[in-house]
Amino acid sequence: MDNLDAARLQMAITLIFHIVFACIGMVMPFFMVVSHKKWLNTKNPIYKTLTKSWQKGVAIFFVTGAVSGTALSFELGLLWPEFMKHAGPIIGMPFSLEGAAFFVEAIALGFYLYGWDKLPEKFHWFTGVIVGISGVASGILVVSANGWMNAPSGFDYINGEFLNIDPIKALLNPAWFTQALHMTLAAFTATGFAVAGIHAYQIIKKRNVELHKKAFKIAITFGAIAAILQPLSGDLSAKDIAKRQPAKLAAMEAHYETKKGAPLYIGGIVDEEKREVNYKIEIPNALSFLAFGDFDAEVKGLNDFPKDEQPKVATVHYAFQVMVGIGSLLMLAGIIFFISFKKKKWTNKKVYWLFFTLLAPMGFIALEAGWIVTEVGRQPWIIHNIMKTKDAVTPMPGIVYSFYMYVLVYLTLTIAVSWLMARQIKALNETEY
């Protein structure tokens, strides 16, 4: 493995790890405050037990998210010093605002976790709301920084120099809105379905059913609404990409030949040697329509991009298929949940709960797949059309070893946190009323 590949892989695994914790740390507080509100309104002790149990989850995920985030903020520089040297002053704005948002979040979390029975009830609850809001704000800000890598703006690039820097314009780059919207929805979808799935499983096992049904309902409501909106926002993203990063679009769709009225491929095996796609389902003219809202629009194929400016097609195409496939499934699940409001007898069937149990990991799989589309699809550029990833990497050799270390540490942490969560649920089931 050469240094560049090692650095990329290290960046990828740290982000893949961080995003899970960050999303949960961002969304769980919302579940927590809803349950907390119900406790305040109904004084039903089940809600208090649930709130306190979720709060422990929030604390564990928050800190794991925070330490992996701290590692990331150094890693950007440690692995990509050339990138940070030039990009730092331009995209510093979202990062410094993000720092402020983290701070607010950490302070509010301090109040929330330690404020039970000490702070006035309403104020205490409200600090929980602030935790949620500032978490989402930091998510949006960091995604805006990523948007800038896809759609660099707010500077003039003259003779290899970044001049006339405008940090606000860089923050509000053309990609920030679609990406932030899609990402925030994704966080709610993924966390909602994951949490709901865990509680659904407990319901199947007939453990503490009353509590788990309440928990399921709160989590899935958030997840279902987000999942239904997700494909709409994804369509906006795709139209955006079609304009801004045509090479990424072509890779997502494994679209080699430039064509008017281009067909959409579903599934299929990509042959990168022969530059064709086998065993696919083909829907005529659909790609042109999805990308440009016109059945006859011309979609530029990969063959018309310079060889050294093409991303890896297979990875991007498969990841995109996974995301869209799961996205459609989760949207369907969301609709099923809302129908089950009317048809109460569905919820008496084991298969209903089994269905939601099996969906637990799906949101996160889609989320990681989505990021792979975005990030691998941007290659070979680290800053789209401005700087190549290979020119940004650190001159220090031997990054492989640090990569191995991160794999080991993060694998251990993943196992440890899952184990801790299992114990959390076990303890919850042993609670008596």
Next chain:
Amino acid sequence: MIYVVLFFLGFSLLLYVLLAGADFGAGIVELFSSKENQEITKKTVYRVMGPVWEANHIWIIILIVILWVGFPAYYNILVVHLHIPLTIMLLGVTLRGVAFVFRHYDAYKDKSQVLYDNMFKFSSLVTPIFLGTIFGAMVSGNIMLSEQASFKLVFIDSWLNVFSILVGLFFASLCAFLSATLLIGEAEKGNEKIYIKKSGIAVISVVLIGFITIAYGYFNNIKFVMDFVKNPYAIIAMAISALLLIPLWFSIKNGRRIKSRAFAGMQVVLILFAAIVTHFPYVIIANSKAISILDNTAPESTITNLGVTLIIGALVILPGLFHLLKSFKMIKILEQ
């Protein structure tokens, strides 16, 4: 505006050293305690640090963001040349953070606690040693600016040298000192003695290691130390800090919690001041030349934005943080 940014850089450095330092120190104190005292320390630390724990550690993120946004060229030298100690330090931060939550939030308190405790204690020692080593490496004159030399010269010798490591040990003992002093005031009745003793040991090691570091630097002609001992401001600061050891000692003995904390904090302020005043703005001393933090700063528009963001951020955050600290202190007094 650049001075506003520099102010916040210094401010977050100071707060990180004080707050996270006290937090690292808590683990070190625990590491060097008897079994039964460890339990007491663990409980006290959690009660005192719990609510502000997260906030304490965000200062380093603020620090790093200011560096990379405002002083990119300077930051670049650090991340390239000190990659290895930075990575180890991050590993320490990670293990320490997770151990801290795991041991308090694990639903069952069983044998796994032993593992969390050990993880916590050892990473509490390793992390500040490497942080100190990084500071030491910045001024040790061993950073090779050209990347053409061998791997060992460029990426290892820059930080793996006696002087840098002495600075690392110095910082770790400073952390232990801060923490022990803080804990005196927080301990339950009857337990103060433990921390009075620890605090005494820590003061002695701070002075001793500090002295060895300076002596080593002096006899080995390390430029930073040579300048340090000649700089009148640094000498005055160190003299004041030595004098202040006396009232510090009395307030510790008499269990004056606010006073002893104020004196302990002042020690840190003076030490940082002395170190910075010696060489500001040349905060990196490489083998061939000293590099000013004010060379190659970010363009004007970025600095202005950063400064404004920092001011607004501070207006929002500092009152909240203050309130957080105050609330939980007040609550504790009411409880007693």
